[in-house]
Amino acid sequence: MNDWILPLLVGIPALGALAVALAPAKRDGLFSLALLFCAAEAALAIFTFTKFDGTNPNEQFSFSRPWFALPTGAGEAVPVAFHLGIDGLSLLLVALSGLLAPVILLSAKGHIERREREFLVWSLVMIAGMQGVFLSRDLLLFYFFWEISLIPLYFIIGIWGGPRRVYATVKFFLYTLAGSVVMLIALLYLAYNFGTVAIQELSTKDIPVRAQLGCFLAFALAFAIKVPMVPFHTWLPDAHVEAPTAGSIVLAGVLLKMGTYGFLRLGVGMFPAAAVQCGPWIAGIGAAGIIYGSLLAYGQSDMKKLIACSSVAHMGTIVVGMFALNAAGLRGGILQMINHGLSTGLLFLLVGVLYERRHVREIAEFGGLAQVIPAFAVVLTVATFSSIGLPGLNGFPGEFLCLKGAFDASPLLGAAAAVGTVLGAVYMLSMLRRVAFGPITRGENQKLIDLNGREWASAIILLIPMVWIGLQPSLFIKPTEPAVDLLISQIEKGRRSLALENGASLKIANAGAAETGKSGGRR
């Protein structure tokens, strides 16, 4: 029975897309139908979370069926399986994707006023694709879902986006596609040289350090563009600004995490020696991203662009935590992925709420909103606090662990990341102050209507886990720990093979020196 949970997690939204595409219903009926599927998806995701055995480091609820065989030169074929599984690394992300599904639809209902059917279909396909990415345990299947998940967002931004939507969406699509095709070549290299594309099996192979490095860099390019890491981040602000609210929520909430998750599962998991070798560089780029993103965010006058740039900074924090390559950093990175999804998702939702009412997003257009729409201001304040990592909310444990990991790895790295965190507080609080507090500067804002039932519902779906993670972080960190420990042992293996490699090359160098010495002597 349990092995059907994961196919259902992918299948429910996929079936939902089919049902919505074919249903004879009109606007409201379609929304309800899609919402039904999303609610089922969310319920199943929560069910998976509660059923998950948090003491088991390995994948659970496995579902594996042979798909096809890729023939090789050596005569035997590389089996490709439709293999889904969940473990501590993906658990929280799967739960988050499921939870966000209804939020996406609820937020969309206010501003998607044309071509609803198409929108709902693409949203559901998007959710199915993302779950597929997080659940795939076969490299080829992972790539398959990874590419599929590009298409829905291409349409969501391109059809329902702002004035420069076509530019933004084509840039997004081509940028990410260019990154991922190089990953495909690395994937093929692995298939032919190691005879398998099963992620688990590849993790246990002793891949030579040089090959690890090449493959790691090919995968890292795809992930760095997706995260996005500086200097590959330029597509993100464009995409966010042009995307409709629902698109921004998906993008910030889950899609970017495909990059960081890929780094963990594939980058560190399969090529630990290369990860150890490149780790400091990547963490350094991440730290640069924190500071650069924060400065960018501080300079923005458009709320949506500000949050988009803050995403660059926050994703930098996650990368720094992960590539500290120690237990604290990895745990923090995993938790922070969820936190960023929740808080940034909520922030985009709130910007969307304002945009639906005023059709502007400039910070200067608002001010003193707390007096007119107090409930909105409260939620915005909570979201801001969560984003800057105030204790008691979800941002705190995640950011703390990331910073601790960074400090353990290198005080310099930790210091850079900490500076970024302080900058984060500066621009977020200044936005909050200018939008929600002070005098009401614009007459139009006098008549704003506060959050309605639908908006409350989607906000509460996000607020509950935000508070819960803040108050009881161990509940969410514990199930990831065995998987993180497994990853740590993998990293240790990487360190050893790297040391061995260095030792060997040292030996070869010594032998070479001896050889030269001998021949010199002979001469």
Added chain:
Amino acid sequence: MSDDLLRFAPIALPIAGAVLGMLLEALLRKPKVAMWLTVASLAGSIVSVFGGATGLAGYGSELYTLDAAGGILTAGASAFALLALFLSVNYLKPQDDEFPGEIPILLALVPAGIGIIAGARHAMMIFLGIELLSVPLYALVALRRANAAAVEGAVKYFLLGAFAAGFITFGMSLLFASEHSLDLDALRAAAGRSPVAAAGTALFLAGLLFKLSAAPFHFWTPDAYEGAATPVTALMASTTKIGAVAGLLKITPLLPASAWPALAAIALLSIAAGNFGALLQDRVKRILAYSSVAHAGTILLALAAGLSAADPALAADLHSAASRASVYYLIAYGASAFGAFGIIAILERGGDRFRTIGDFRGLSRRQPAAAWLLTFFLLSLGGIPPTGGFWAKYFVFATAVQAGQLWIAVAGIILSVVGVAYYLRIVATCFMASEDAELGAPPQGKVPLPALLATLAAGVGVLVLGFAPAELLGLIGR
């Protein structure tokens, strides 16, 4: 004896159908008869391939034996010709269609020519097949005699095609002068043996690359594709490459392994020329014509990889991997390109609409089904899952990686991403035009049912190839 008949059935049936059709057309003047004869003979050809016509030895087998991959190519070409026939029903306006019986007759000969190439064991057979494939196409392109573009395209196609035929025959004569045989087994690795044979092989290859429309032999392609009536374009896009690659699969073993960089260079050049050329076009048929040049390059990547091993055991393995990948690519690409041109044919309905990309503006609002299907085919051409085009690209690049050509594969795949840019441009025009933008021309008249069915069949093919790549791969065999 019965085995001998079965052996030739995949090529004999369409030829017999065409000859009989010509006779009956002359006597009865009933185009329906020729049409149904063609349908029956092409269906018979497909059935005979799957009914055991492949791999049989017997009378004449030193000239013609169809292997499993060749069988798939023959059956695929017959299927595409059949679909093109359905697509052409009611397409031409009466004044363009003075001899309605000609189309099915000419159509039937195209897959027969491909079948001859696919089973050829003698260089002369390849030449015969190429001519049998090309001559009907020259006529089909020129079908709309009143249309200047059609005549221009046909003349260009014919003249350059004549050059290619000249190359091939000259190459054959050089090969014969050097090797005293045109048997393909005897010619194996001939190009390495003498400069004359090398020149002959190179000329032969150049002729085939012309038919494949690989760069720098591709200049006829946009004109011929644009000038031809769209159902004919669909036929050309889906089948001519099958014929050319079937020939290349027979001729590349003549080359020494050290020739692979030349093929790889032509492959990369084609991908670049096709994709960058397409970026500059505004007319959709020309865009797809240039894209076909890029796809030709992608197939050549597989062939170059298949050639690259000097060690005989590995070479056999790589060659079979390359032939598998290229056959898969041909079928998947053929179905996708056929589908895309099919949609355009349905939208045009014989008129002069839907030429430039602007005519597609806001198509999703006027004809959502057409816009969706077109998008699906374009995504497949771009190699995005879950389509057959994805696996096609995948298998080609897999072959290159298997051959150890990592950097060639990386260059090829990055150049391929350029292609996605213009596919997305069409998709964006269909779907993302703003509400108040001026829409393109509205379609007129009813959608012809046979054309719709043909296009849908191509769509089902692309979808099945996308989700179950193993099935076709299994049929192609080792």
